Amino acid sequence: MKRKSTKKSIFITLFCVLATSICLAQQGAIEKKTMTAKLVNEVNSTIDADKDRLIEIYKDIHQNPELGFTEVRTSEIVAKELEALGYKVKAGIGKTGVAAIMKNGDGPVVMYRADMDAIAAEEKTGLSYASTKRATNHDGDEVPVAHLCGHDAHTTWMLGMAKVMAELKDSWSGTLVLIGQPSEESIEGASAMINDGLYSKRGVPKPEYLIGMHTAPLPTGSVVISGGVLMAGTEQLDVTFHGQSAHGSAPQFSKDAGLMAAYAIVQYQAIIARVLDPRDPGVITVGAIHAGVENNTIPGMAELKLNFRFFDEEVRGQLYKGVKSISEGIARTYGMPEDKMPTFVRKGYSAPLVNDKDLTDRIANNFTGTGLVGSEKMITEFRPVTGSEDAHMLAHGLDGVKIAYMFVGTAPPAMVAKARKEGKSFPFVNHQSTYQVDLDAIPFGSKLATMVVLDLLVR
Numbered sequence: 050m051k052r053k054s055t056k057k058s059i060f061i062t063l064f065c066v067l068a069t070s071i072c073l074a075q076q077g078a079i080e081k082k083t084m085t086a087k088l089v090n091e092v093n094s095t096i097d098a099d100k101d102r103l104i105e106i107y108k109d110i111h112q113n114p115e116l117g118f119t120e121v122r123t124s125e126i127v128a129k130e131l132e133a134l135g136y137k138v139k140a141g142i143g144k145t146g147v148a149a150i151m152k153n154g155d156g157p158v159v160m161y162r163a164d165m166d167a168i169a170a171e172e173k174t175g176l177s178y179a180s181t182k183r184a185t186n187h188d189g190d191e192v193p194v195a196h197l198c199g200h201d202a203h204t205t206w207m208l209g210m211a212k213v214m215a216e217l218k219d220s221w222s223g224t225l226v227l228i229g230q231p232s233e234e235s236i237e238g239a240s241a242m243i244n245d246g247l248y249s250k251r252g253v254p255k256p257e258y259l260i261g262m263h264t265a266p267l268p269t270g271s272v273v274i275s276g277g278v279l280m281a282g283t284e285q286l287d288v289t290f291h292g293q294s295a296h297g298s299a300p301q302f303s304k305d306a307g308l309m310a311a312y313a314i315v316q317y318q319a320i321i322a323r324v325l326d327p328r329d330p331g332v333i334t335v336g337a338i339h340a341g342v343e344n345n346t347i348p349g350m351a352e353l354k355l356n357f358r359f360f361d362e363e364v365r366g367q368l369y370k371g372v373k374s375i376s377e378g379i380a381r382t383y384g385m386p387e388d389k390m391p392t393f394v395r396k397g398y399s400a401p402l403v404n405d406k407d408l409t410d411r412i413a414n415n416f417t418g419t420g421l422v423g424s425e426k427m428i429t430e431f432r433p434v435t436g437s438e439d440a441h442m443l444a445h446g447l448d449g450v451k452i453a454y455m456f457v458g459t460a461p462p463a464m465v466a467k468a469r470k471e472g473k474s475f476p477f478v479n480h481q482s483t484y485q486v487d488l489d490a491i492p493f494g495s496k497l498a499t500m501v502v503l504d505l506l507v508r
Contacts, residue, residue, distance in 0.1 A: 082507045082508065083507070084415065084418075084419060084500070084503065084504055084507060088217070088220055088503070088507070089419045089420075089421075089500075091217060091220075092213055092217070092496060092499050092500065092503065093421075093496060095212075095213050095216060095217075096209055096213060096492050096495050096496050096499065097492060099209060099212060099213075099492075099495075100491070100492045103205055103208070103209045103491050103492060103495060104488055104491050104492075106126070106130075106205050106208060107201055107202060107205040107486075107488075107491050108178040109126075110123055110126065110196070110201040110204060110205065111178055111179075111180060111196050111201045112178050112179075112180055112182075113180075113182065114167030114180050114182055114194045114195055114196045114201070115165070115166065115167060115184070115194065116166060116167060116168075116169060116184055116186060116187075116194055117166040117231055117232025117233070117234050117235045117237070117238065118143075118144045118145055118166075118187075118231050118232045118235075118237075118238075118241075119145065119184065120145045120165045120166055120229075120231050120232075121145060123145075123165045123204065123229075124140060124145045124146070124147050124165060124229055124231070126204075127147045127149075127165070127204060127207075127208065127229040128140045128147050128149075128229075130208050130211070131147070131149040131208070131211055131227060132149075134211055134212055134215040135151065135215055136149035136150060136151050136211065136215070136227065137149065137150045137151070137152075139251050139252075139253065142242045142245050142246075142247055142251055143230075143231055143232075143238060143240075143241030143242035143243075143244070143245045143247075144231055144232075144241065144245075145165070145231040146228070146229060146230055146231050146238065146241070146242040146245075146247075147227075147228070147229035148226065148227070148228055148229075148242075148247065148251065148253045149211070149226070149227040149228075149229075150224065150225070150226050150227075150253065150254065151214065151215065151218075151224070151225045151227075152224045153218050153221060153222055153223060153224070153225070153506075154222040154223065155222055155223070156221070156222040156223025156224065156506055157223045157224070157257045157258060157505060157506065158223065158224045158226060158254045158255065158256050158257050158258070159223060159224070159225055159226065159256065159257070159258045159260065159502050159505050159506055160226040160227075160228060160256035160258065160259045160260065160443065160444075161207060161210065161225070161226070161227050161228065161260045161261070161498060161501075161502055162227075162228040162230055162239075162259065162260070162261045162440045162443060163200075163203040163204045163206065163207040163227075163228065163229055163230065163261075164200045164203055164204075164230045164231075164233035164238065164440070165200055165203075165204050165229050165230065165231060166200055166231055166232050166233055166234055166238070167180075167194050167195055167196045167197070167198075167200065167201070168194070168195065168196075168197055168198060168234055168480060169184075169186055169192040169193065169194060170193060170194075170195055170197055170480065170482060171193035171195060171482055172193070172195035172196075172197060172482060173482035173483055174482075174483055174484070174485045176485060179195075180193075180194065180195040180196065182194045182195070188339075195482075197479065197480050197481065197482065197484040198234070198264070198479045198480055198484065199263065199264025199459060199479070199484075199486055200233065201486070202264050202459060202486045202490065202491060202494060203262065203263065203264070203494075204229065205491055205494075205495070206262065206491070206494035206495045206497070206498045207227055207229070207498060208495075209491070209492070209494075209495025209498070209499070210495055210498035210499040210502065211227055213495075213499045213503075214499065214502065214503065217503070220503070220507060220508060221503055221506035221507050221508055222506060222508050223505075223506040224254050225502060225506065226253060226254060226256060228242070228443065230242065230439075230440070230443075233438070233439055233440075235285060235396065235397045236283055236284075236285060236396075236397030236398060236399045236437065236439045237285075237396065237397040237439075238439060239399075239439040239440060239441075239442035239443045239445075240397070240398070240439070240442055240445075242443065243442070243443065243445070247443070255447055255450075256443075256444060256447075256450055257449070257450065257451065258408065258450070258451050258452075258453070258505055259440070259441065259443060259444045259450055259451070259452045259453075260452075260453050260454075260498070260501050260502060261438070261440035261441075261453075261454045261455075262454070262455050262456075262457050262494065262497065262498060263438070263454070263455075263456055263457065264456075264457055264459040264479075264486055264490070264494075265456040265457060265458055265459065265460075265479075266458075266459070266460040266465070266475040266476060266477055266478055266479070266484070267456070267458030267459075267460060267465070267475075268426075268458050268460060268461075268462040268465045268466075269458050269459055269460065269461065269462060269487045269489050269490045269493060270422065270423070270426050270458060270462075270493065271422075271426045271427075271428065271457070271458030272413075272416060272422050272426065272427055272428065272455055272456070272457055272458065272497065273428040273431050273455060273456035273457075274404075274409045274412050274413050274416075274427070274428070274429060274453070274455040274456075275404060275409060275428070275429055275430060275431035276404050276405065276406030276407075276408075276409040276410065277403060277404060277406060277433075278360060278401055278402070278403050278404075278433045279402050279403070279404050279431070279433055279434070279454060280401065280402040280433065280434055280435075280436050280437050280438050280454070281330070281332075281358040281359055281360050281401055281433065281434070281435040281436065281437050282358070282359050282360065282362070282365060282398075282399055282400045282401040282437065283356060283357060283358050283359075283397070283398070283399050283437035284356070284357045284365060284368075284369070284395065284396075284397065284398045284399075285354070285355070285356055285395075285396040285397040285398075286354075286355040286356070286357065286369070286372065286393060286394070286395055286396065287352060287353070287354055287355070287393070287394040287396065288310075288313070288352070288353045288355060288372065288376055288391055288392075288393055289350065289351070289352045289353075289391060289392045289393075289394075290306040290309045290310050290313070290350065290351045290352075290353075290376070290379075290380065290391050291306060291349070291350055291380075291385065291389045291390075291391065291392070292304035292305055292306030292307075292309060292347075292348070292349045292350065292351070292383070292385065292389075293349050294346060294347055294348060294349030294350075295346075295347045296345065296346065296347070297344070297345035297346060297347055298345070300347060303347040303349075304349070304383055304384060304385060305347050305348070305383070306340060306348050306349055306350050306351040307340040307341060307347070307348045307351050308383070309351065309379050309380060309383055309391075310338060310340060310351035310352075310353055312379050313353065313372075313375055313376050313379055314335050314338070314353065316375045316379070317333045317335070317355075317371070317372055317375060318333065319375075320333060320367070320368060320371035320372070320375070321333060324367060324371050325364060325367060329360070329361055329363075329364050330358075330359070330360055330364075330435065331357070331358065331359050331364045331367070331368055332356075332357065332358035332359075332435055333355060333356075333357060333368060333372070334355065334356040334358075335353050335354070335355055336354050336355070336356055337352075337353070337354035338351070338352075338353055338354075339351065339352040339353075339354075340352070355372065357369070358435040358437060359401075360401050360433065361401075362400075369395075372393075373391075373393060376391040376393075377390050377391060397439070399437055399438065399439040399441075399442050400441070400442070400445060401433075402437070402438050402440070402441050402452070402454055403441075403452065404452055404453055404454060405451040405452055405453060407451070408451045408452070408453045409429070409453050409455075410429075411504070412453055412455070412501055412504075413427055413429050415500055415501070415504045416497070416500065419500060421496055421497065421500055422497075426458070436479075438454060440454060441454065453501070455497075457490065457493070457494050457497060458490070459486045459487050459490035459494070460475065460476055460477070460485075460486075460487060461476075461485075461487040461489075462487075464476040
């Protein structure tokens, strides 16, 4: 009798647990947060009404580009705009970074990041608002400066989204954190903000979601949003060869640092061809060579600026070890003593960027479901590229942060069609002197940014 009572008790307990689970599941289904058609229309109409203002902000930033860690004017624009909208703004993080916080009740912490820096290159788009600016870079050289990677659009998208979120506070709950990040191009800006106490002494809430977007030379209206590994890791490395200068007519008295550097440039590629497993991608780029100043003087020092790309930390180690070994071997071959071996400065670093699959699926469904992006323009299967980013380094080392980074088509459709007719994949690519952003992509990007964060925070 006692055994039957025990069995009956267990059955009743299991039944209650099951019934409770079903009840909670049904309740969750009822209370599941959704983007209503009314809310979607409000987002679209609000940004459409703000279109002219956003385009003027974009043109202004475009005409006044600033190099990494010197984005003083741009960060002031960001801080002023966000402060006026009611965000709590913290400026000067990592030199020129900006963080803005809007706490709006209970809910998740969603962080949206936009990079602000331009590159040292001359713009040749012929646009009426093209950059003609010049600036002094970190090596003390005067260089042309231009937004040829779309960071001006990224910043404007964030400002457009920030305005909508401030105006629709009754529709969402949680904490929105906006980041105007410096120096993405050097892959140092995100880490600089973290090292300057973004989450500790600055008191910025740690995110549960981290969102970022980047322009791409696809037709305006296109979106690439794919789960898993999206972009390679990267590292910046300076290698300096030390030699002995001499008159150009007397090479026997020299230790030619320029010659050492030249041999090294060629031999570095053997690391890719003969050291790495062919199944493990790696890239070594020598982006700059600095040696000597006169025609008839053999240089006593030569500096190489290198960049690595990798999808595996072990490959990163092989690249560095190989460059160091080759550089030192060459120096020894040309008679340099141990105290004159090449020196190495490891600078910016970013791990491979890995998107959260569930989050990217949610975003893709959001974009197509709201009609913002046509299914034919939504790319959800995307092979990882050796391009790199550092947005995700804002969450590096934090547990449980879901990351979604996407590419947004910003090339004028007519230019894309013409290029493809000519057998080209794109009319231009990032960092080319002719790279440009379709003005119609300014409100489009703001809508995308708003839809993502609002979907994660909607009541």
